[in-house]
Amino acid sequence: MLLLSKLQLMKFFSYLLILIIIVSSCDKDKSSEIKELIPALQEVSNLATVEYVVTKIIKANDNKTWYKIGERKILMSCKASLVAGLDLSEINEDDISISGKKIRMTLPKAKLLIVNIKPEDIKTEYEDVSLFRNPFTNAERDALAAQGEIQIKNSAASLGLLQAAEVNAGLLITNLLKKLGYETIDINFDNNKKELL
Numbered sequence: 001m002l003l004l005s006k007l008q009l010m011k012f013f014s015y016l017l018i019l020i021i022i023v024s025s026c027d028k029d030k031s032s033e034i035k036e037l038i039p040a041l042q043e044v045s046n047l048a049t050v051e052y053v054v055t056k057i058i059k060a061n062d063n064k065t066w067y068k069i070g071e072r073k074i075l076m077s078c079k080a081s082l083v084a085g086l087d088l089s090e091i092n093e094d095d096i097s098i099s100g101k102k103i104r105m106t107l108p109k110a111k112l113l114i115v116n117i118k119p120e121d122i123k124t125e126y127e128d129v130s131l132f133r134n135p136f137t138n139a140e141r142d143a144l145a146a147q148g149e150i151q152i153k154n155s156a157a158s159l160g161l162l163q164a165a166e167v168n169a170g171l172l173i174t175n176l177l178k179k180l181g182y183e184t185i186d187i188n189f190d191n192n193k194k195e196l197l
Contacts (some may be wrong), residue, residue, distance in 0.1 A: 004053050006100075023107045030149075034191075037091065038091060038093055041088045041091050041120060042088055042091060043091045045087065045088060045089045046089075046113050047085045047087075047088050047125045047169060048085035049084070049086070049110075049164075049165045049168035049172065050115070050165040050168050051082065051084075052081075052159060052161050052162045053080070054079070054152060054159065055079045056078045056080065056151060056154075057075065057076070057077055057125075058077075058080075058145070058148040058155075059073070059075045060140075060144055061074070062137075068133065069130070069132045069134045070130025070132045070134075071128065071129075071130050072128070072129050072133045072135075072136070073121075073128045074124065074127045074128075074136050074141075075124070075125045075126035075127070075128070076122060076123065076124050076125060076141070076144060076145070076148070077122075077125050078123075078148040078149070079118075079121035080115055080116065080143060080149070080152050081111045081114070081117075082114070082116075082152070082159075082161055083116070084110050084111060084114055084158060084161045084162055084164070085110060085111075085158065085165050085171050086165070086166075087111065087113075088107075088108070093104075093175055098182075099140040101194040102182065102184040102185075103180055103182045103184070103185055103186070105168075105173065105186070105187050106190050107169065107173070107186070107188070107189050107190065108189070108190055109166070110161075110162040110165035110169065110189070112153060112156045112162070115152065115186065117145075117149055119168070125140070128177075129166065143178070160175075166189050170187045174187060
């Protein structure tokens with residue numbers, strides 16, 4: 001699933017259209033073609049290619065404190081939208097090589113671009129507080145929600161989100177390069193570039 005804002009999509013395709021017109025209208029050497037392709041890709045900046053919506057269950061209790069009488073438990077759910085993609089501003093001339101109708105591109109590794117958790121998506125599902133205990137404060141609930149957000153960010157790789165973002169980006173860019181007239185397209189992802197926020 002590709003996820004692009006309307007503005008980002010219009011911007012991307014306008015740069016691509018300009019590039020197609022330039023490449024198809026004149027017979028240039030490949031170095032000038034690369035010099036035109038790089039700014040068009042860099043201008044897109046963050047290319048979001050996948051979105052996952054996940055729910056994290058957060059549970060807490062502090063029954064083990066010897067000087068407090070009674071129990072206090074809470075169960076919260078936290079729904080988050082994770083958006084991953086590529087930061088195309090990291091591309092430079094060394095990442096693209098062209099030979100006739102063959103192009104080889106090294107793209108940056110996919111990374112987590114956005115973690116969106118709306119306040120209304122954090123809910124208390126269950127709370128049990130004994131008679132002699134105080135309920136969970138807003139600060140304690142906020143700390144638990146922050147802990148849940150960190151765990152969600154850390155789980156992005158294990159969910160397959162980054163791999164899916166790379167596959168989608170590879171398909172999108174391959175199709176665009178085919179429209180530019182390239183017949184052999186080799187896209188790789190660079191392990192040395194940044195992966196996560």
